[in-house]
Amino acid sequence: MEKVTYADVLRSPGTIPLYIAAFLARIPMMAVPLVLTLLVVEGLDRSYGEAGIVAAAETLGAGLGAPWRGRLIDRLGVRRALIPSIAVLLVVYPLAAMATYAWLLPLAFVAGLFLAPVHSIVRVSLSTNLPASHHRSAFALDSVMAEASFIIGPAAAGVMVVQASPQAALLTVAGTVGIGLLILWWLDPPTRSADHVDTPHQPGFGWVTRDLAFLFLVSAGAMVALMATDLGIIAVLRELDAIGLVGVVYLGWGFSSLVGGLVYGSRSASIRPTYLLLAMGLLTIPVGVAHAPWTLALASIPAGLLCAPIMTSCSEYIARLTDETRRGEAMGWQASAFTVGGALGAPVIGSSIDLWGAAAGFAVGGGIAVLIAVASFLGQRLPRAGDAGSSHLWNRVTASTPPDR
CATH class of the missing domain: 1.20.1250.20 (MFS general substrate transporter like domains)
Known part of the structure; x- marks a missing residue:
């Protein structure tokens, strides 16, 4: 079997811009739970328990939303699947920065429900744009970049909260996510391979x-x-x-x-x-x-x-x-x-x-x-x-x- 290197993956057309866009979107997305927690504790002067409830609402929304967001990618492609996420991002996060605790709960749930399916977009695009022999290296590189986002995102958000405020950090996070999503929208990575033949849709x-x-x-x-x-x-x-x-x-x-x-x-x-x-x-x-x-x-x-x-x-x-x-x-x-x-x-x-x-x-x-x-x-x-x-x-x-x- 021919050995596939990371250079082989990165030489494939469109792969590097896809990684960069996903990286830009994931860094602030990894910071959202921390920023929401500090917004409740520092910005609204509430308890960590109440902050946990907000985090749970966002997590519940994300868990419910991920499958149907992925289904939109399959049926409509990346651009049309991202439009609801971008729209909610521009509306919900600014409202959350000004909201009382009671309003923050439903807003966090909606934010999770419409969370951009970056994981699905990247993995689907890599799997369709690259031969199967490249998938292991391509997915590994994506996992490594996701880990790097996890290391950078919360740390950067924590500094921003200290230097500015939780509200400013939340708005900055939303803006940075939006930039990454707009780049993904502009790239419009393929979700079907060139030689794929559509099969009848199987319901359920x-x-x-x-x-x-x-x-x-x-x-x-x-x-x-x-x-x-x-x-x-x-x-x-x-x-x-x-x-x-x-x-x-x-x-x-x-x-x-x-x-x-x-x-x-x-x-x-x-x-x-x-x-x-x-x-x-x-x-x-x-x-x-x-x-x-x-x-x-x-x-x-x-x-x-x-x-x-x-x-x-x-x-x-x-x-x-x-x-x-x-x-x-x-x-x-x-x-x-x-x-x-x-x-x-x-x-x-x-x-x-x-x-x-x-x-x-x-x-x-x-x-x-x-x-x-x-x-x-x-x-x-x-x-x-x-x-x-x-x-x-x-x-x-x-x-x-x-x-x-």
């Missing part, structure tokens, strides 16, 4: 095979493991009275994900998402035994190395298991799976920390990820009457991947 969820459903479950499990590390790091540093070092530990964790994504994308063979989730869960469980900030930073690196790879692997297999006419919706459901995993995992992990200490957060979150990985691994292999189509498609996917996965 008949296109969701068993293996695809398990991939969504694995995606949710990955977010549970990430949430365990996210909350666990804060809890450990609070126990050690070293919360001021949270940025340093997060930087090491995020950087390890960048390295892991680049290494995975340069491989010539895929690794099944279930295997990666199993490894991530097992490596997350013992992180909480760290009893010093520097050991915590080091202990989070092994699991961090798998963050970007598992996101890449899930997208790679979803792209292979779905027809182009449904790929945007599939990527939207994956985004919803991430949201659901984080939304359900956070209270369970947080309660575990409250009851048994910071180490329990890592153990519980990692343990849930392990259980999901094992259940998915076994479920994909159980024979089931009437599932021949899914099995045939899965065999085709695995047959196209070298046996060293």
Whole structure:
């Protein structure tokens, strides 16, 4: 098999502008939860609990909106799918900056519901514009850039809140997102390959095979493991009275994900998402035994190395298991799976920390990820009457991947 490099991906027409536009849109989008929290706490002088409710409203809207936003990409293309998001961005965020707490709740929900489907747009366009042999490297590069956005966005927003105000930060975030979306609208990346032949539209969820459903479950499990590390790091540093070092530990964790994504994308063979989730869960469980900030930073690196790879692997297999006419919706459901995993995992992990200490957060979150990985691994292999189509498609996917996965 010919080895595909990142240079091969970047040389493909339209790829670099697509990455740049997505990067510009994602940096402020990653900052939205932090800015909303500070807007409630600092701008409206309310509690962190009330800020959590606003964040939950935005998360609920995003989870509900991602699949149908992805479906619009499949049916209408990028430009027409982005118009509602741009319109809501120009109206809702300025209103949110002036709103009372009672009005901020529905505005946050609407903002989430119409959140621009950047993840779906990028993955769909890459999967249709590039040959299948390039998908691993292309998705890995996108995951790495998303991780970089996660590192830069909240930090920049935090500085802006301190230097100006939460309201100014929210308006700046909205304006920056708008610039990225307008660039995407102008680029209008393709969502169909040149040789694709449209098939009759299949209503409902008949296109969701068993293996695809398990991939969504694995995606949710990955977010549970990430949430365990996210909350666990804060809890450990609070126990050690070293919360001021949270940025340093997060930087090491995020950087390890960048390295892991680049290494995975340069491989010539895929690794099944279930295997990666199993490894991530097992490596997350013992992180909480760290009893010093520097050991915590080091202990989070092994699991961090798998963050970007598992996101890449899930997208790679979803792209292979779905027809182009449904790929945007599939990527939207994956985004919803991430949201659901984080939304359900956070209270369970947080309660575990409250009851048994910071180490329990890592153990519980990692343990849930392990259980999901094992259940998915076994479920994909159980024979089931009437599932021949899914099995045939899965065999085709695995047959196209070298046996060293």
